[in-house]
Amino acid sequence: DAGVIQSPRHEVTEMGQEVTLRCKPISGHNSLFWYRQTMMRGLELLIYFNNNVPIDDSGMPEDRFSAKMPNASFSTLKIQPSEPRDSAVYFCASTRQPATEAFFGQGTRLTVV
């Protein structure tokens, strides 16, 4: 299996622009997570999907952030408009519930200038 695939690996954008991060979970996994890693806050859960349905989005920092999972093999995390403080590494992870051990993608390093 190819594992969790994220794209792009790196993204540099200007403040105010829309950014879309993409994730393909492992085939057969029914849960998908978006995490953000920063120096100050470490790894934070942003949103959790189960069977393509958003279950918990309490970690989404504000309305500028949105996430979708239109089908079992694809998810997006969108930031509109982006701000410099959104600069971080964004990870997507998936698992087959009820397991807790999530498998992470390689991450997208986002830089907003």
Add this chain to the structure above:
Amino acid sequence: DQQVKQNSPSLSVQEGRISILNCDYTNSMFDYFLWYKKYPAEGPTFLISISSIKDKNEDGRFTVFLNKSAKHLSLHIVPSQPGDSAVYFCAASTRGSNYKLTFGKGTLLTVNP
């Protein structure tokens, strides 16, 4: 409020010696604990876990110890190898919301040849 704390940002050990990484938690509802390992430019990978009904779990060179009364867990790596050099994250979850992993900020382990 940081519910999972890894108070040592870094640790350096000699090859062949024991590495001990520590983690403290404040939420007494946590009942499942995990360690993840992360190399640069990669996503975290699951290493080992322990349920609160146990106080020790061993997998090869890796052993996790749990002290519920002290709300403390530790990861022992024996013997340490240069390839173990990575950032180690402690994570915890609660029964009933076992998807929601709360991570510590990580400890950078460097194993010197």
